[in-house]
Amino acid sequence: MTGSTLSRTATRSRRTGGDRWLQWRDLDLLLLGAVVLLGTIGCILVWSATIHRDDLTGGDPKAFLAKQVVNLGIGLGLLVVVAATDHRWVRILAPVAYGLAVLGLVLVLVMGTTINGSRSWLMLGGLSLQPSELAKLAVVVGMALVVAERSEGRWRDRVGTVDVVLMLTVAAVPAVLILAQPDLGTMLVLSATVFGVIAASGAQRRWLVVLVGSGVGVAVFAVASGFLEAYQVDRFLAFTDPGRDPKGAGYNVEQARIAVGNGGLFGQGLFEGSQTSSGFVPEQHTDFVFTVAGEELGLVGAGFIIVLLGVVIWRALRIAARTDDVFGRIAAAGIACWFGFQAFQNIGMCVGIMPVTGVPLPFVSYGGSSMFAGMLAIGLLQNIHLRTLSAPASRMQPAKRVLVRG
Numbered sequence: 001m002t003g004s005t006l007s008r009t010a011t012r013s014r015r016t017g018g019d020r021w022l023q024w025r026d027l028d029l030l031l032l033g034a035v036v037l038l039g040t041i042g043c044i045l046v047w048s049a050t051i052h053r054d055d056l057t058g059g060d061p062k063a064f065l066a067k068q069v070v071n072l073g074i075g076l077g078l079l080v081v082v083a084a085t086d087h088r089w090v091r092i093l094a095p096v097a098y099g100l101a102v103l104g105l106v107l108v109l110v111m112g113t114t115i116n117g118s119r120s121w122l123m124l125g126g127l128s129l130q131p132s133e134l135a136k137l138a139v140v141v142g143m144a145l146v147v148a149e150r151s152e153g154r155w156r157d158r159v160g161t162v163d164v165v166l167m168l169t170v171a172a173v174p175a176v177l178i179l180a181q182p183d184l185g186t187m188l189v190l191s192a193t194v195f196g197v198i199a200a201s202g203a204q205r206r207w208l209v210v211l212v213g214s215g216v217g218v219a220v221f222a223v224a225s226g227f228l229e230a231y232q233v234d235r236f237l238a239f240t241d242p243g244r245d246p247k248g249a250g251y252n253v254e255q256a257r258i259a260v261g262n263g264g265l266f267g268q269g270l271f272e273g274s275q276t277s278s279g280f281v282p283e284q285h286t287d288f289v290f291t292v293a294g295e296e297l298g299l300v301g302a303g304f305i306i307v308l309l310g311v312v313i314w315r316a317l318r319i320a321a322r323t324d325d326v327f328g329r330i331a332a333a334g335i336a337c338w339f340g341f342q343a344f345q346n347i348g349m350c351v352g353i354m355p356v357t358g359v360p361l362p363f364v365s366y367g368g369s370s371m372f373a374g375m376l377a378i379g380l381l382q383n384i385h386l387r388t389l390s391a392p393a394s395r396m397q398p399a400k401r402v403l404v405r406g
Contacts, residue, residue: 027083028385031315034308035079035363035378039072039371041305042364045292048270049285049366052277056285064285064366071368075375082379087387090380091148091327094141098170101138104131105177112181118358119181130369132186133360135174136193137377140334142170143197148327159203167198185357189342191215196337200320200330252288255281256350260294260302267298285366287358290350305364309343312362312378319385328384335377 047065050056057063082090104122108131112119122129146166147159171194178187195211259275262268273295275281281288293302313336320332339362346361348354360370 026386026389027382028315028319030311031319031378031381031385034311034315035375036076038305038308038312038363039075041293041308042289042361042366043068043072044270045289045364046285046366048273048296049276049289049292051271053279068366071366071371074368075371078372079375079379079382082376083382083386085383087325087328087383090383091145094145097134098138098142101131101135102173102177104129105135105174107131109177109180118183120183120186127368130367132174132178132181132183133367133369133373134376135178136186136190136338137335137373137380139171139174139190140193140197140338140377141331141380143167143194143201144327144330144334146170147201147330148325151326159201163201164198164203164207167201168194183358185345185359188345188357189338189359192341193334193338196341197330197334200333200337252282252356253349253352256288256291257352259284259288259291260351263293263295263298263302265298266300267294267296270296272296283358286360287346287356287365288350289365290347290361294350305361306343306347309339309362313340313343316381319381319388323384323388325384325387328387332381332384335381338377339374 043065046068047062050064051061085093108119108122111122113121113123113128115121120130120132122131147163150163150166151159171190175187175190175194178190195208195215198211199208255275259273259281262273262275268274271277273292276284276292276295281291284292290302290305293305297304316332316336316339320329320336323329323332342359343362345354345357345359346365349356360367362374363371
């Protein structure tokens with residue numbers, strides 16, 4: 001063992017003594033920095049998207065900027081709380097978080113508010129909450145807990161059929177409630193996340209094939225049976241041919257493409273975008289906030305946002321790969337899948353390569369629910385990372401995989 005290795009081992013051993021605050025120096029600063037930058041850029045883009053919209057701001061050009069700054073601040077506070085919580089409490093509270101998320105989805109169907117054709121919002125006084133955003137994290141930790149509780153200490157060589165069925169059951173309850181809203185965008189993100197979690201758990205490949213086949217079958221059935229709302233079908237048709245209804249379902253896609261195309265390499269300048277200042281792109285401060293970056297910051301600025309999102313996903317996968325804790329590994333991999341697919345879906349619909357489904361860009365789009373859920377997930381990643389560094393030296397050696405694919 002080299003001197004540097006002995007030094008690292010001694011440091012890790014000292015950290016097991018219980019002085020939690022010593023570990024803050026070991027936060028994943030790249031992950032934290034990328035998230036803070038994304039949130040800061042998001043505040044500026046939201047401000048630009050609303051500064052000329054008196055119909056939204058009531059004459060106060062900084063109204064949405066102030067709200068988003070508050071959302072970011074609360075989100076960072078939640079991140080700190082989760083990161084500082086003892087990992088044992090994280091696992092104990094996971095079922096509670098799952099239960100609260102399901103309760104929120106039920107309340108939405110009973111007393112929720114319909115916005116843009118979907119009953120997805122709970123109005124609490126002057127505040128609005130979208131439980132489906134928090135359900136994404138609840139499903140990830142719920143599925144991870146199922147695998148961890150059934151595998152740890154047993155040295156099982158693979159995830160069995162019972163494990164997969166239990167994971168799918170955990171995911172199915174929120175999924176059915178989200179479909180009933182109906183919130184197709186969240187359902188797509190949740191489906192991709194569930195697929196990633198099951199793949200990361202070490203399930204046999206045939207399960208992945210079954211999941212893909214089932215997803216295609218459900219999609220075909222939903223369209224053929226008339227389960228989807230008319231506007232949702234129109235959005236998919238507009239995606240395949242935006243010119244078929246340029247003033248209706250294809251309007252969002254066409255205006256988003258124009259805005260992004262206007263930006264060129266370096267953009268028209270912050271607060272100077274012609275499409276943005278004229279309010280031509282609907283929901284630009286929420287679902288289409290990436291078009292503000294494309295128009296005003298150009299390919300360079302929009303590309304920088306994509307790089308930051310890539311850093312978040314990379315660090316999540318790195319944390320998953322480095323921990324020997326089953327719960328932490330699967331939860332981190334699930335979070336990476338969630339952020340990765342949601343970012344791809346959001347940016348894809350802004351540039352016309354994905355259908356419009358109404359999902360926010362993580363840490364950038366306006367909204368408290370999405371920000372809080374994302375920051376809670378980052379806090380969990382930091383918690384897993386800190387616990388990995390705090391592990392006794394014997395556990396830092398390369399370990400056998402408890403779960404491998406059969």
